[in-house]
Amino acid sequence: MSTPTTGSTLSSAQAVWLVAEREIGSKLRSKAFVISTAILLIGALAVVIWGGFAASNNSGTPVAVTTDAAAVLSTTEGLDITEVGDRDEAEALVESGDVDAAIVVDAESPVGLAVIADSSPPSQLLLQLAVTPTVVLLDPDATGFALGYVVAIGFGVVFLFAASMFGGTIAQSVVEEKQTRVVELLISAIPVRALLAGKVIGNTVLAMGQILILAAIAVVGLTITDQTALLQGLGGPIAWFAVFFLFGFILLASLFAAAASMVSRMEDIGSTTTPLTMLVMAPYFLVIFFFDNPVVLGIMSYVPFSAPVGMPMRLFLGEAQWWEPLLSLAILIATCVAAIAIGARIYQNSLLRMGARVKLSEALAR
Incomplete structure (x- = not known):
């Protein structure tokens, strides 16, 4: 009886998890990743605690x-x-x-x-x-301008940092495997779609880990500084941000992997991933410049690439109806499924093609 090959002994789920473990392990062994993550988390904790104590000192x-x-x-x-x-x-x-x-x-x-x-x-x-006259505010909502601006920066920075860092990591990993021809060995044992799924899942686990730790830091920091009112206002938006970020990141990760598979050299990555980088940066700038603009935030909350930032911001400001995050999430999930299907086709058609950049029409061909 012949001995079965490695590919035949691995189920699809096992193959996906094997690649995901490889992605997670390689990232956790990277000093640059560990140091940058530690700096991010320590900085977030310092900002939350400093802000809380500054507010309490004004009691x-x-x-x-x-x-x-x-x-x-x-x-x-x-x-x-x-x-x-x-x-x-x-x-x-x-x-x-x-x-x-x-x-x-x-x-x-x-x-x-x-x-x-x-x-x-x-x-x-x-x-x-001193005895002062009564003050009547014509626009009492404007008193929360500074707080809204800080929250907008927080959502924008976290989304930009996590999506760009892990999206770039996926792209570099794909091109490195093509350039060194390691990918030829991998797909001899693992289906191409399982390789893509493993990369996306592995990096999603790492990205969501950062998001959940940041959320925990915010909760702990606001609790120990006795900012319970602010914590109650931020609790729901932070939870929704984590949910939206999960599907938004899967969407972007699939497209980053697909875009990177179309080139064979590190120096060519930018030619295919720049449009995606712009899509990641756009929500950051929009939410900072237009965080108090209901029209812009309303549009952002239904566009899949900006919904992870726009909808939580609207929830924090109290501008969204109860059904709006559910509708926005449904649109995001549908777009995510479509992006995975398109990304998988591009990835499968381009992964083994070396040399010149693969044209998008060729990568999408059946």
Whole structure:
């Protein structure tokens, strides 16, 4: 009885997982990948914690207030009040530096209160105690402009970094295997479509791993800095971002692998992958420049290549109806299936063709 070949002993699932393991292992052994990932995660954690503590530091001016003065200040905002029994105790806290100033009842003062400070008048506190007219905002939503801008940058940067890095990795891996003719050995044991699927799945696992760790960092950072209100507002959009990114990345990864298979030299990669790189960069710039434009965000949320950024941003801003992310996701998944089918045909028709760049019409031919 003849011994079966390697290709006949491997099922399609085994072949796909074998390639995926190879992709994951080679990436995890790369010092450049590990270092860049560590820098990204540490930077994200530092930004979240710094932002949280910066917000908490703005909770109010620390002041000591006597019991009889506390009732007068009950409606005054911007104060971190430490209530004390008498004036002597308040002065002691000021002298020790535990508070910036003290507020006590003073019958001789025109307003009935006196402010006690150490060496100079606390101008910020005096402004907070001043009587100011009522302020009416014609556009109260504009107060969240800065926060919306930061969230837009966050979604845009994460999508751009992960998609471009792993998309580029897939493209380089495909061309390297063609250039060294390793691919000829691989497809003698593994079907071409299984090789493509393994590459896409392996890099998707790595990319999603980064996304989930970043999401966990955001949750932990906001929790330890007591930013529960912001966490509640970001929780849903972050979860939707992870779901949209999964299918969006599979779409892009399939096309990156297909585009790279059309060339045989590293220096030619750009000629086929540049359009895809532009598609990855476009959502980043659009969400930053138009994050407060409902029309642009609405269009972005239904275009498959920008939906992973546009729809979570609209959810954060509260502009999307409950059914819109489901419809957008359905469009993305349908486009993803079509991209996989087209990418697989290009990959299969181009992988073994060496030399000059394969024309798109030839790569799509049956």
